[in-house]
Amino acid sequence: MSTTDYLTQGRRVLEIERAALATLEKNLDAQFSQACELMHYCQGRVVVTGMGKSGHIGGKIAATLASTGTPAFFVHPGEASHGDLGMITKQDVVLALSNSGETGEVVSIIPVLKRLNVPLIAMTGRPDSTLATLADVHVCVAVEEEACPLGLAPTASTTATLAMGDALAVSLLHARGFTADDFALSHPGGSLGKRLLLRVADIMHTGARIPMVPTGAITTDALLEMSRKGLGMTSIVDDNNKLLGIFTDGDLRRILDLRTDVHQTPIDQVMTAGCITATADMLAAEALQLMESRKINSLIVVDAQQQVIGAFNMHDILQSGVI
Structure with missing residues (x-):
């Protein structure tokens, strides 16, 4: 033939x-x-x-x-x-x-x-x-x-x-x-179940593992915190642990281009205020979609009072098997 x-x-x-x-x-x-x-x-x-x-x-x-x-x-x-x-x-x-x-x-x-x-x-x-x-x-x-x-x-x-x-x-x-949640309950072992069941609370860093500096900290303090926690960013909070902003690797590159003195400048002056956040009950797949659409590599997790309760990055999502 x-x-x-x-x-x-x-x-x-x-x-x-x-x-x-x-x-x-x-x-x-x-x-x-x-x-x-x-x-x-x-x-x-x-x-x-x-x-x-x-x-x-x-x-x-x-x-x-x-x-x-x-x-x-x-x-x-x-x-x-x-x-x-x-x-x-x-x-x-x-x-x-x-x-x-x-x-x-x-x-x-x-x-x-x-x-x-x-x-x-x-x-x-x-x-x-x-x-x-x-x-x-x-x-x-x-x-x-x-x-x-x-x-x-x-x-x-x-x-x-x-x-x-x-x-x-x-x-x-x-x-x-x-529902999709019902379907996931009978498929917990594969990537499908993980996409449908895994939530941000399951993958986020909590407690002492959260990168965090107080308002008024010097930028070098923020850089040290970023290095210690290894998520490529740190949150900036007030006295009540309420989120004020975020400082990332990208922000660091930006201020170095501007020749900002990291040893003298307060983090409040160079952080990104009004940053994108996640909630603990958000599906990890939703968080991934949010990160991809906003072209960001990490997210801070807040509660209803905007207090910081966790943080994670793209590497954590990859490790979870959602992708």
């Missing part, structure tokens, strides 16, 4: 799968809403099952449901008939996937589900199939053709099933009022 032939085949596949999704959207009906209702009000978990490629898609759907507020897990239908059916309780809802609706391993567990009175949602490409007719709710994922020219490898049908699973998960997310 030439390069042109590869591109032609690739575009053909994408066009077929795009058409499958368009058909899926057009055929969405009340059965979809009923499936959402069953899963929304389920007192247990959504148990997803499927064989072969449908099983792989089912695992992804279960993971998506679980991470968006709907407790769910995947059960292999072959293992279900050999003991794993014990994982399903009367409070659960089963979502069974099978393009043909006749997959033996899936159909064989239906009698047990009926005996337990467990609601069954079927997702198939054939509304007249055994699985579809025996289910309480049937969500149709029929496609006109597979992208595979042999009509054998599941391609467009698995794409349609995966997209329908996403539609169910996101619809339930909205119904539950699921």
Whole structure:
């Protein structure tokens, strides 16, 4: 095959799968809403099952449901008939996937589900199939053709099933009022969780580690404080620890260009008053955005009374893993 032939085949596949999704959207009906209702009000978990490629898609759907507020897990239908059916309780809802609706391993567990009175949602490409007719709710994922020219490898049908699973998960997310904070609670280990959960209070320097000099201090005193604390700046405060201004490496370069006598000049005369600050409950990701937009490398943290309670710089954010 030439390069042109590869591109032609690739575009053909994408066009077929795009058409499958368009058909899926057009055929969405009340059965979809009923499936959402069953899963929304389920007192247990959504148990997803499927064989072969449908099983792989089912695992992804279960993971998506679980991470968006709907407790769910995947059960292999072959293992279900050999003991794993014990994982399903009367409070659960089963979502069974099978393009043909006749997959033996899936159909064989239906009698047990009926005996337990467990609601069954079927997702198939054939509304007249055994699985579809025996289910309480049937969500149709029929496609006109597979992208595979042999009509054998599941391609467009698995794409349609995966997209329908996403539609169910996101619809339930909205119904539950699921928030970004809720999402972060189930993703605490990665950078996503850190971006959503980590706050300024978690990364700021506090107590004796805060660079701070009193009003009236000589500029050299401020330089020594900056060197000791290593944040590239120092805060200037009054007798009540209230923030008056900030002095940074950039300010130092500026006054040296002006040949200011750092041994004689009070810090109040060369500091930057009305500086940008952060609060302890601000998300670290928000603080990062603020620093990038203002082109600054460090922030002082203040409370509601404008008293200094912390400080941090870009290095602290990098160490936290927010980026």
